[in-house]
Amino acid sequence: MFAIPVPPVYTAGVLRRELYLLALYRLLEASLLGLMVFSPVGALIGEPHNAVLAQATCLAYLAASLALLQWTRGAKASLPEQALIGAGVDVVVATLAVHALPTAGPGVALMLLVNLGAASLFLPLRLGLFTACFAALALLAEYVWSQVHESGAQRPLAEILMFTVSFFAMVTLTHLLGRRLRESQALAERRGQEAENLAGINELIIRRMRTGVLMVDDGRRVRMANEAALRLFGDASDSLEGRTLAELSPELGARLERWLQGGALDDTPLLHGPEQLEIQPRFARLLTEGDTVLVFLDDASLVARRAESLTLSAMGRFSASLAHEIRNPLAAISYSVQLLEESPDLPESDRRLVQIIHQQCQRTNGIVESVLGLARRERAVTEQFDLVAFVRRFVDEFQQLVPTENGALRSAGRERPLQGMFDRRHLHQVLTVLVQNAINYGRMPGESARVTIAVAEREGRPAIEVNDRGPGIPEAVVPQLGRPFFTTSEHGTGLGLYIARELCRANGASLDYVAVPGGGACFRILFSGRNPLLS
Numbered sequence: 001m002f003a004i005p006v007p008p009v010y011t012a013g014v015l016r017r018e019l020y021l022l023a024l025y026r027l028l029e030a031s032l033l034g035l036m037v038f039s040p041v042g043a044l045i046g047e048p049h050n051a052v053l054a055q056a057t058c059l060a061y062l063a064a065s066l067a068l069l070q071w072t073r074g075a076k077a078s079l080p081e082q083a084l085i086g087a088g089v090d091v092v093v094a095t096l097a098v099h100a101l102p103t104a105g106p107g108v109a110l111m112l113l114v115n116l117g118a119a120s121l122f123l124p125l126r127l128g129l130f131t132a133c134f135a136a137l138a139l140l141a142e143y144v145w146s147q148v149h150e151s152g153a154q155r156p157l158a159e160i161l162m163f164t165v166s167f168f169a170m171v172t173l174t175h176l177l178g179r180r181l182r183e184s185q186a187l188a189e190r191r192g193q194e195a196e197n198l199a200g201i202n203e204l205i206i207r208r209m210r211t212g213v214l215m216v217d218d219g220r221r222v223r224m225a226n227e228a229a230l231r232l233f234g235d236a237s238d239s240l241e242g243r244t245l246a247e248l249s250p251e252l253g254a255r256l257e258r259w260l261q262g263g264a265l266d267d268t269p270l271l272h273g274p275e276q277l278e279i280q281p282r283f284a285r286l287l288t289e290g291d292t293v294l295v296f297l298d299d300a301s302l303v304a305r306r307a308e309s310l311t312l313s314a315m316g317r318f319s320a321s322l323a324h325e326i327r328n329p330l331a332a333i334s335y336s337v338q339l340l341e342e343s344p345d346l347p348e349s350d351r352r353l354v355q356i357i358h359q360q361c362q363r364t365n366g367i368v369e370s371v372l373g374l375a376r377r378e379r380a381v382t383e384q385f386d387l388v389a390f391v392r393r394f395v396d397e398f399q400q401l402v403p404t405e406n407g408a409l410r411s412a413g414r415e416r417p418l419q420g421m422f423d424r425r426h427l428h429q430v431l432t433v434l435v436q437n438a439i440n441y442g443r444m445p446g447e448s449a450r451v452t453i454a455v456a457e458r459e460g461r462p463a464i465e466v467n468d469r470g471p472g473i474p475e476a477v478v479p480q481l482g483r484p485f486f487t488t489s490e491h492g493t494g495l496g497l498y499i500a501r502e503l504c505r506a507n508g509a510s511l512d513y514v515a516v517p518g519g520g521a522c523f524r525i526l527f528s529g530r531n532p533l534l535s
Contacts, residue, residue: 014185015079015122016072016079018118018121018122019072019079019082019083019122020069020072020073022083022086022115022118022119023065023068023069023071023072023086024069025114025115025118026065026068026069026086026090026115027062027065027066027069029061029065029111029115030058030061030062030064030065031062033057033058033061033093033097033108034058034059034062036101036104037051037054037055037058037101038055038058048100048101049099049100049101049102050099050100051100053096053099053100054097054100054101057093057096057097057100058097060093061089061093061097064089064093068082068085068086068089079122080122080123080124080127082122083119083121083122083123084119084123084127084131086115086119087115087116087119087123087131088131088134090112090115090116090119091112091116091131091134091135091138092138094108094109094111094112094135094138094139095138095139095141095142098139098142099142099145099146102146105159106159109139109159109163112135112167113163113166113167113170116128116131116132116135116167116170116171117170117171117173117174118174119131120170120171120172120174120175120178121174121175121178123175125172125175128171128172128174128175129168129171129172131171132164132167132168132170132171133168135167136160136163136164136167136168139160139163139164140160140164143157143160206226207226207227208226208227209226209228210228210299211228211296211297211298211299212225212226212228212229212231212232212233212279212295212296212297212298212299213225213226213228213229213294213295213296213297214229214240214245214294214295214297215286215292215293215294215295216245216256216292216293216294216295217291217292218291218292219244220244220245220246220253220256221242221243221244221245222240222241222242222243222244222245222248223241223292224241225239225240225241228297228299229297232279232297232299233248233249245295249270251270252270252279252281252295255270255281256281256283256293256295259283260293265282265283267280278299279297279298279299280297280298280299281295281296281297281298282295282296282297282298283295283296284296326364327365330361330364330365333357333361334358334361334362334365337354337357337358337361338358340354341354341358381423382421382422382423382507382508383421383422383423383424384419384420384421385419385420385422385424386417386418386419387418387419387420387455387462387464387527388413388414388415388416388417388418388455389417390424390427391411391413391431391453391455391464392411394428394431394453395409395410395411395453398432398435407438407439407443407448407449407450407451408448408449408450408451409435409439409451409452409453410451410452410453411452411453411454411455412452412453412454413453413454413455413456413465414455414456414457418455418457418462419462420462420527421507421508421527421528422507422509422527423503423506423507426503426504426506426507427507427525429499429500429503430500430503430504430511430525431453431464431466433496433497433499433500434466434497434500434523435451435453435466436496437496437497438451438466438467438468438470438521438523439451439468441470442468442469442470442520442521443468443469443470444469444470444471449468449469449470450468450469451466451467451468452466452467452468453465453466453467454467458524458526459526461526461527461528462526462527463524463525463526463527464524464525464527465514465522465523465524465525466522466523467516467520467521467522468520468521469519469520470519470520470521471519472515472516472519472520472521473513473521478513478515481497481513497511504525507527507528508527508528509525509526509527509528510525510526511523511524511525511526512524512526
């Protein structure tokens with residue numbers, strides 16, 4: 001098979017369907033030709049000049065039409081080749097039919113005109129003009145043959161010339177019209193694809209926005225929700241579509257009704273969910289005259305966290321210079337207090353005041369150390385070591401520094417070695433914060449604290465758990481744990497647990513509070529399964 005260039009891009013299914021319709025039209029023409037040859041209807045047109053040739057041409061055309069119709073149904077068939085071969089068959093059959101049925105010549109030529117115009121939709125202009133030239137030469141050859149060898153055949157030459165001009169005009173105009181249609185459809189498809197891409201981009205932007213977006217119809221049912229809204233109102237895998245706004249949040253539904261009725265917007269943040277997230281709702285109509293409303297949900301806690309981050313950043317820059325300014329007079333005061341305590345002339349009533357000054361100096365020094373630890377944020381240098389041996393050494397060192405009347409500290413858990421990735425200095429600092437908090441707050445009234453450090457394996461990863469047997473932590477306080485400057489004690493700074501959690505995060509680990517059913521509190525350090533620098 002020879003290769004023929006394909007016309008400009010057009011939908012392949014549409015082209016194949018049009019070629020199939022052309023094949024059906026060709027079969028209709030063959031049937032009409034058979035009706036003229038094999039039925040009494042042909043007598044109305046005139047007697048055939050050559051009955052045998054007319055019958056043979058009719059049967060051959062029927063067979064060729066069926067074959068071409070079947071060929072067009074092939075998925076791998078070349079459309080230009082089918083159109084060119086079909087046009088060639090039409091020209092040969094039309095020439096033979098005009099010779100055998102001279103009285104039906106004009107009608108056959110008109111049908112050929114339609115076939116050539118339809119075939120030019122699938123062919124380049126050059127091949128379309130070639131088929132028109134072939135048809136004109138075939139009719140002219142038949143005319144010359146009839147004039148020379150068939151006496152009595154009277155057909156004007158002007159008819160042949162007019163059909164020749166019509167062939168070229170039909171092929172040219174049809175090809176240009178088809179090209180214009182193909183270009184228009186290609187442009188429409190490109191525009192449609194661009195519109196789909198823009199719609200996809202818009203949907204992606206909306207879904208990835210940090211602001212929650214809900215589209216609510218006139219029945220107050222959610223028709224669309226982005227990922228931020230899903231996180232605010234439930235699991236991201238759940239769908240909010242079809243649910244009423246009152247089901248998600250009765251207060252939010254009530255505010256929407258008040259806004260629709262009076263246009264007044266309440267700026268007070270909503271408290272939603274078990275974590276009491278602060279949500280700032282805003283409303284906007286999707287269409288000016290419609291009842292569909294867009295609900296924008298801003299997480300006010302994000303603003304608070306950003307302000308908190310700015311505060312911590314400013315404190316980090318400020319604390320380096322502030323530490324020396326505070327530590328120097330603080331050291332002088334502490335040294336003076338120690339000298340006063342050693343003085344034999346100090347009255348016993350004043351020694352209590354000196355102890356208070358000494359305690360407050362220590363407390364102030366602890367605050368400075370916490371702020372400095374928050375500001376330093378040293379880079380973690382992780383290494384692999386045995387957690388069981390590390391915890392045992394930590395317990396021994398801590399027991400030597402802390403008086404036994406303050407609380408009892410012991411190690412527990414597995415005896416076999418367990419390897420973990422962490423910065424040793426950071427882990428020592430984290431355990432110091434957790435154990436000190438457990439000794440200070442993890443005790444029942446009138447009892448000393450009992451703290452246990454256990455090494456275990458949780459979720460296939462190494463873990464260290466610090467447990468106490470105190471009153472535990474109230475559920476309302478648990479969501480606030482680890483937030484900087486949050487404390488339930490008038491003597492605390494709220495920075496120790498925050499620094500511990502940040503140090504764990506720098507080492508690829510996590511620090512979480514785990515509720516203990518039997519009472520007490522448990523803080524779990526869950527180590528990374530691999531070196532975080534290689535993650």
